[in-house]
Amino acid sequence: MGLDHKTFTSLQLGPILFREELIYMREVVLNETISVKTTLTQSTPDASRWSFRHELYRSDGVKAAIVNVDGAWLDLTKRKLTTPPKDIVARLLDLPKSEDYKQTDVPGKAQ
Template sequence: MNNEYLGHVIWSQVDANMHLRHSAYADFGAQARIVLPNELGLDFSVFQKLQMGPILFREELTYQREVGINDNIRILSFLTKAKPDGSRWSIRHDLYRGDGVKAAVINVDGAWLDLRHRKLTGLPPEVAAKFMEVAKSEDFEQIGS
């Protein structure tokens, strides 16, 4: 599976210092997470039909280097923790500038929300099996049961 997302920094994403603004890093991470299931044949319409969506409990960004306007970015995404049924998960995004320098690390913890009942829920078994095919980090940890 390809766990890569490519993006380009545009004018509206920079701050007064002419580098990628803090919240734009999170926006790129969110887009990378939406693209991730697509690569597995789980485009967003699957979740719309199930009336389910991802929800975050925690999002942590560690900034390492500046990213400038018109720079290209590359994000590699990895599942770092997950329940076997995919109902709870953690994902790490490593964000690189166009020159290959790591600029940020984004860590998120999340789950799936039943949009009808506004409650946490698990994925149907066939969807969970697909979701669990997301590329795993070297230190991947299976949590719970």
């Protein structure tokens, strides 16, 4: 999304994970180059809550693992969940969406 630590620090904003699930499918050997396909699987309209699926592929194209994460944005000053600025909302909602993408109004409850 083109966001780095400097951006997050200036906004006093950071991602926070509630859940992370790793599904191993095939072996990856030491020093093997892998590629990662990331899709948005769920989000609220304001992008305050979100879920991603990361699919990891070996150099021979075989899917080696799937990582599912659920998270939100944390105001680093108030230490409370928050809604990100509009430009970050736009970037997040512009990411590729999974085939099973769901928009939610309430975190964890798909429409």
